[in-house]
Amino acid sequence: MKSELIARYPIIERISREEELFWANPQKTSFSLAQTELGYADIIDASERLKRFEPLIRYFYPEVKNGVIESELTLINGMRDRFFPQIKGNLYLKRDDSLPVAGSVKARGGIYEVLKHTEELALEHGILKGTDDDYLKLKDHRDFFSEYKVQVGSTGNLGMSIGLISAKIGYCAIVHMSSDAKKWKKDYLRQHGVTVKEYDSDYTEAVGNGREESSRDPRSYFVDDENSRNLFLGYAVSALRLKNQLRIDANNKTSFYLPCGVGGAPGGICFGLKQIFKDDVNVYFAEPTKCCSMLLGQITGLHHDISVKDIGLSGITEADGLACPSPSGFVGREIENLLDGIYTCSDNELYRYEKELFDAEGIFIEPSSCAAFKGLELVRDDGNSHVIWATGGILVPENERERFLRKYIND
Numbered sequence: 001m002k003s004e005l006i007a008r009y010p011i012i013e014r015i016s017r018e019e020e021l022f023w024a025n026p027q028k029t030s031f032s033l034a035q036t037e038l039g040y041a042d043i044i045d046a047s048e049r050l051k052r053f054e055p056l057i058r059y060f061y062p063e064v065k066n067g068v069i070e071s072e073l074t075l076i077n078g079m080r081d082r083f084f085p086q087i088k089g090n091l092y093l094k095r096d097d098s099l100p101v102a103g104s105v106k107a108r109g110g111i112y113e114v115l116k117h118t119e120e121l122a123l124e125h126g127i128l129k130g131t132d133d134d135y136l137k138l139k140d141h142r143d144f145f146s147e148y149k150v151q152v153g154s155t156g157n158l159g160m161s162i163g164l165i166s167a168k169i170g171y172c173a174i175v176h177m178s179s180d181a182k183k184w185k186k187d188y189l190r191q192h193g194v195t196v197k198e199y200d201s202d203y204t205e206a207v208g209n210g211r212e213e214s215s216r217d218p219r220s221y222f223v224d225d226e227n228s229r230n231l232f233l234g235y236a237v238s239a240l241r242l243k244n245q246l247r248i249d250a251n252n253k254t255s256f257y258l259p260c261g262v263g264g265a266p267g268g269i270c271f272g273l274k275q276i277f278k279d280d281v282n283v284y285f286a287e288p289t290k291c292c293s294m295l296l297g298q299i300t301g302l303h304h305d306i307s308v309k310d311i312g313l314s315g316i317t318e319a320d321g322l323a324c325p326s327p328s329g330f331v332g333r334e335i336e337n338l339l340d341g342i343y344t345c346s347d348n349e350l351y352r353y354e355k356e357l358f359d360a361e362g363i364f365i366e367p368s369s370c371a372a373f374k375g376l377e378l379v380r381d382d383g384n385s386h387v388i389w390a391t392g393g394i395l396v397p398e399n400e401r402e403r404f405l406r407k408y409i410n411d
């Protein structure tokens with residue numbers, strides 16, 4: 001398969017050598033011509049659903065201001081000046097590393113999907129009389145929800161997000177963790193009443209097992225990271241809220257750099273950004289050189305039917321949140337005409353950026369998040385502002401942080 005792919009798409013030879021590179025998407029169109037299954041109204045629907053749940057979120061998590069799970073946009077021109085002098089405009093960090101509850105971008109999609117499922121169950125069983133009912137009452141129905149299961153397959157962070165909110169509502173929560181998942185994430189989940197099933201295999205297999213186990217139980221709901229429209233829309237809502245954080249228009253074109261695993265989080269955010277800001281935003285995905293599955297899916301158009309292993313890559317990377325050997329087919333098709341490009345970043349560079357960000361700004365983010373910075377060197381676009389989308393970090397334990405920060409010097 002590898003040699004046939006290379007014959008057809010020569011760039012795959014460089015990808016198979018684990019070269020860092022930038023690929024500009026030839027299928028990208030202007031926003032008005034882009035073909036997508038979902039639209040602007042779907043983002044508004046998701047945003048209004050989240051609003052209905054604000055009182056419940058505020059009750060569960062008093063630290064979450066107004067019950068809105070959102071993050072700040074931080075100017076990091078100190079890092080720009082020291083390490084990316086070629087960048088002309090402002091450099092920002094979108095702080096999903098510190099999203100409350102789950103400590104990563106997954107708090108957007110994961111929590112949204114569990115709340116949507118909860119709303120459906122509650123309406124069906126008369127717990128909620130309608131969507132204008134008081135959603136706070138859901139806190140008093142743990143016994144009801146404990147009869148239902150919520151399951152998910154994950155490299156770590158999606159499991160954290162789905163597991164924590166599900167257990168909070170009262171569900172029996174089961175997370176199927178791939179071998180990439182860090183031990184501290186499994187421990188954290190177990191401490192919060194979530195059942196963790198561990199696999200020796202990769203993400204694609206953990207998801208497959210979870211999906212199969214859930215399908216045998218009519219009271220079980222499976223959050224399907226590879227196909228879920230709900231997760232996707234939960235992520236997309238972030239773009240609507242960004243309107244209040246940054247002025248983006250034809251005079252302030254803005255470029256976004258998003259770390260990509262299976263594609264759900266960056267795909268949903270890309271979709272949202274394009275729906276809201278149209279051609280005034282450029283969106284790029286970052287992937288590890290050893291696991292650039294969305295890149296292969298887009299180049300070949302094979303989407304979910306290709307794996308990085310088909311071209312001899314291991315798929316094993318320190319960017320644990322991005323270790324998905326095959327991309328989502330749904331997301332791959334949905335963003336085909338929207339995405340501006342994809343670039344790849346080697347593992348050692350992750351540690352360099354991690355250290356530079358820490359030295360310049362005193363901010364720590366997960367290695368997976370750091371892949372985004374490579375875009376500032378490889379993409380070279382003309383955006384007036386640049387936003388690095390940090391995707392995880394706040395819950396990483398102190399000893400892990402120190403291990404990561406030491407790594408660049410030692411290697």
Ligand SMILES: *Cc1c(COP(=O)(O)O)cnc(C)c1O
Pocket residue numbers: 104105106157158259260261262263264265266267321322324366368369391392
């Ligand atoms: C999940 C994750 C991503 C990417 O999201 P996908 O939906 O898998 O593409 C990026 N960074 C971190 C830290 C993550 O946990």
